Amino acid sequence: MITVEEAERIVLSQLRDYGVEAIGFEHAAGRILAEDIVADRNLPPFNRVTVDGIAISARSFSSGNWHFKIAGTQAAGDQPLNITAGDECVEIMTGAALPPSADTVIRYEDIAIKDGLAEINIEDISIGQNIHFEGADKKRGDVLVKAGRQITAPIVGIAASVGKAELMVKKLPRVVVITSGDELVNVEDCPGDYQIRRSNNYTVSAVLQKQGVAVSTLHIPDDELVTEQVLEQCINNYDVLILSGGVSMGKFDYIPKALENLQITKLFHKVKQRPGKPFWFGGHANGAVVFAFPGNPVATFMCLHKYFLNWLYAGLGVSVTKPIYAVLASDFAFKPDLSYFLQVALSHDEQARLVATPVEGNGSGDFANLADSDAFIELPAGRDNFMAGELFKVISF
Amino acid sequence: MITVEEAERIVLSQLRDYGVEAIGFEHAAGRILAEDIVADRNLPPFNRVTVDGIAISARSFSSGNWHFKIAGTQAAGDQPLNITAGDECVEIMTGAALPPSADTVIRYEDIAIKDGLAEINIEDISIGQNIHFEGADKKRGDVLVKAGRQITAPIVGIAASVGKAELMVKKLPRVVVITSGDELVNVEDCPGDYQIRRSNNYTVSAVLQKQGVAVSTLHIPDDELVTEQVLEQCINNYDVLILSGGVSMGKFDYIPKALENLQITKLFHKVKQRPGKPFWFGGHANGAVVFAFPGNPVATFMCLHKYFLNWLYAGLGVSVTKPIYAVLASDFAFKPDLSYFLQVALSHDEQARLVATPVEGNGSGDFANLADSDAFIELPAGRDNFMAGELFKVISF
Numbered sequence: 001m002i003t004v005e006e007a008e009r010i011v012l013s014q015l016r017d018y019g020v021e022a023i024g025f026e027h028a029a030g031r032i033l034a035e036d037i038v039a040d041r042n043l044p045p046f047n048r049v050t051v052d053g054i055a056i057s058a059r060s061f062s063s064g065n066w067h068f069k070i071a072g073t074q075a076a077g078d079q080p081l082n083i084t085a086g087d088e089c090v091e092i093m094t095g096a097a098l099p100p101s102a103d104t105v106i107r108y109e110d111i112a113i114k115d116g117l118a119e120i121n122i123e124d125i126s127i128g129q130n131i132h133f134e135g136a137d138k139k140r141g142d143v144l145v146k147a148g149r150q151i152t153a154p155i156v157g158i159a160a161s162v163g164k165a166e167l168m169v170k171k172l173p174r175v176v177v178i179t180s181g182d183e184l185v186n187v188e189d190c191p192g193d194y195q196i197r198r199s200n201n202y203t204v205s206a207v208l209q210k211q212g213v214a215v216s217t218l219h220i221p222d223d224e225l226v227t228e229q230v231l232e233q234c235i236n237n238y239d240v241l242i243l244s245g246g247v248s249m250g251k252f253d254y255i256p257k258a259l260e261n262l263q264i265t266k267l268f269h270k271v272k273q274r275p276g277k278p279f280w281f282g283g284h285a286n287g288a289v290v291f292a293f294p295g296n297p298v299a300t301f302m303c304l305h306k307y308f309l310n311w312l313y314a315g316l317g318v319s320v321t322k323p324i325y326a327v328l329a330s331d332f333a334f335k336p337d338l339s340y341f342l343q344v345a346l347s348h349d350e351q352a353r354l355v356a357t358p359v360e361g362n363g364s365g366d367f368a369n370l371a372d373s374d375a376f377i378e379l380p381a382g383r384d385n386f387m388a389g390e391l392f393k394v395i396s397f
Numbered sequence: 398m399i400t401v402e403e404a405e406r407i408v409l410s411q412l413r414d415y416g417v418e419a420i421g422f423e424h425a426a427g428r429i430l431a432e433d434i435v436a437d438r439n440l441p442p443f444n445r446v447t448v449d450g451i452a453i454s455a456r457s458f459s460s461g462n463w464h465f466k467i468a469g470t471q472a473a474g475d476q477p478l479n480i481t482a483g484d485e486c487v488e489i490m491t492g493a494a495l496p497p498s499a500d501t502v503i504r505y506e507d508i509a510i511k512d513g514l515a516e517i518n519i520e521d522i523s524i525g526q527n528i529h530f531e532g533a534d535k536k537r538g539d540v541l542v543k544a545g546r547q548i549t550a551p552i553v554g555i556a557a558s559v560g561k562a563e564l565m566v567k568k569l570p571r572v573v574v575i576t577s578g579d580e581l582v583n584v585e586d587c588p589g590d591y592q593i594r595r596s597n598n599y600t601v602s603a604v605l606q607k608q609g610v611a612v613s614t615l616h617i618p619d620d621e622l623v624t625e626q627v628l629e630q631c632i633n634n635y636d637v638l639i640l641s642g643g644v645s646m647g648k649f650d651y652i653p654k655a656l657e658n659l660q661i662t663k664l665f666h667k668v669k670q671r672p673g674k675p676f677w678f679g680g681h682a683n684g685a686v687v688f689a690f691p692g693n694p695v696a697t698f699m700c701l702h703k704y705f706l707n708w709l710y711a712g713l714g715v716s717v718t719k720p721i722y723a724v725l726a727s728d729f730a731f732k733p734d735l736s737y738f739l740q741v742a743l744s745h746d747e748q749a750r751l752v753a754t755p756v757e758g759n760g761s762g763d764f765a766n767l768a769d770s771d772a773f774i775e776l777p778a779g780r781d782n783f784m785a786g787e788l789f790k791v792i793s794f
Binding site for chain 2: 075093095204297368
């Protein structure tokens with residue numbers, strides 16, 4: 001059986017590039033940018049006034065002139081007015097372009113206006129005050145956002161500001177989530193005494209929808225022939241198959257055999273981890289990738305985050321983020337020689353340290369506890385006892 | 398001018414309750430749960446086998462019996478078989494219900510099967526092993542998820558597992574985002590020398606869409622009459638107006654006057670903060686709430702997170718989360734007697750402490766830097782110098 005680290009390495013050896021596509025910038029949040037966003041002008045594009053008030057020449061003020069005749073009013077968007085005399089000013093609004101002969105702006109709070117004359121009420125002014133100078137932030141041609149970034153709300157705004165109505169983004173894989181097992185009934189149905197309702201497909205879909213990945217879902221019964229037929233169609237129509245259930249050693253676990261019959265190369269089956277030990281991973285020559293997770297809801301959820309999402313973002317070229325570590329809040333013992341992914345609630349203590357508090361539960365089957373958890377903390381194999389205060393990697397969700 | 402704390406208190410005094418609605422659980426992620434999700438059965442609902450193998454009576458094994466005749470095979474979902482003799486076993490699959498006369502499960506890895514006889518290859522077994530007992534996680538009627546929680550992917554799965562195809566969730570306010578200013582042109586248009594493109598409405602929409610809030614957008618020109626007409630329609634058709642721009646002291650800032658003409662009570666105008674000093678906040682007798690933010694993109698973005706989102710979640714009844722503090726990574730000086738919301742990039746250091754590194758910029762106008770920031774750190778008014786290593790509140794986005 002391979003270790004978590006080996007499993008991770010093998011999964012990340014199977015990255016796929018699905019190409020790029022252009023989409024409207026308004027719908028691009030969450031997607032991965034596939035081009036640089038570049039400043040089309042200097043930022044600001046002109047000497048931009050940052051308050052409402054008057055624009056003057058500082059030299060005129062420092063030579064003793066406290067009164068300025070208002071030569072005109074200039075709104076944001078207007079062509080800048082010209083002041084011809086040193087004792088003139090322009091009444092000017094936030095966002096307007098500074099008149100070429102002015103170099104300083106005094107805000108309304110510091111002047112009094114009477115009969116077309118502005119009187120300055122403060123003694124200290126500094127040349128250039130209340131002006132955001134052209135190109136102070138960025139120069140035309142500067143890269144504002146680099147390719148490879150996940151598009152956030154500010155990046156949507158930046159795209160708007162430079163006129164990028166369409167953005168090139170990385171294409172996402174077509175994903176199908178497949179559940180199996182005759183013991184599973186529909187949500188609307190009342191399960192028999194020994195049945196349960198299907199839920200993993202909904203959890204997986206909700207996680208992927210949050211990442212902007214559209215998901216199809218399918219359920220296959222415990223039937224060898226149907227299993228193989230359905231999987232064959234999926235291999236031909238999707239880039240990624242995420243299976244939940246049917247990968248243990250059970251007599252009715254037809255999936256590993258069907259996958260092999262369909263020429264899907266098994267890259268590993270079983271990982272030294274709990275939950276998720278029976279995880280099966282493989283790929284088809286046509287490029288399709290198969291993540292077959294055990295049906296235990298916590299196992300599916302953990303493997304989805306630990307393996308699938310990492311694979312997805314690595315393949316999309318997102319700059320790899322450093323792993324996050326948290327302080328284990330209380331001692332924890334786990335005897336089997338497996339990596340244990342313990343459900344924890346994250347918080348920050350009074351020193352701003354990230355603390356992971358184990359959420360009580362009965363091991364990997366207790367799905368209800370996931371509602372009270374934020375993350376899994378990864379307790380490595382080869383040790384039995386993990387002490388409060390030690391740092392371990394966390395996968396937040 | 399009021400402080401940030403006073404502004405926060407006044408904003409939070411204007412909470413509104415928009416009621417509840419039923420929605421399909423599959424579309425409920427991100428919404429606020431308005432009912433408890435309760436276990437409809439014990440969890441697990443039966444003594445659930447957690448491995449593939451054989452079910453036996455431990456007493457028979459401890460009395461020296463190492464060979465068990467396979468009396469039948471039981472899949473997940475099947476009615477439990479009955480073992481009548483002590484030397485019989487049931488070949489049983491993960492997820493199946495334990496036969497009533499069995500109390501222990503041995504996995505395939507620890508047995509050898511030949512001619513319908515299973516031989517146990519291990520010496521130590523413990524009674525009850527590999528069984529997840531009925532009700533061990535939760536009892537029928539237990540609350541699995543409390544009302545007031547934001548619905549996550551695991552909660553979607555939990556709803557599915559207990560058959561809640563519809564969930565009661567808090568209704569969201571109808572929000573309109575209104576920009577103003579004749580200097581603003583459409584994204585597709587080429588701005589004149591002294592114009593810029595509209596972007597705040599897109600940023601605000603992207604933030605709110607991420608919260609599941611549908612948003613309408615409107616742009617009003619710098620015209621007193623039109624401003625009042627449009628705002629009047631909005632007050633009658635929306636629960637919340639988020640305005641960006643037009644709230645300074647400028648001659649063409651018709652918005653504060655129009656809002657007062659429309660009988661919208663001004664609760665404050667101007668806050669001792671940068672960015673966002675000219676923030677105007679008020680409410681109408683019909684319940685509508687008006688957040689009028691300054692047009693500076695960073696100011697709008699900060700105020701949206703600091704004031705609007707806090708107001709939204711408090712009104713939706715989300716259990717108040719503790720503020721998060723981060724360690725300032727480098728000394729920072731800010732002289733004006735205002736709370737300063739500094740753009741920072743968050744990371745965790747080797748002690749798992751949350752560290753906030755200031756993102757270089759030219760003050761509140763530099764919107765492009767938001768792409769490289771994760772959060773604002775709130776440096777309080779009344780101080781000029783903030784030292785590396787000190788802890789301050791952060792608003793992450």
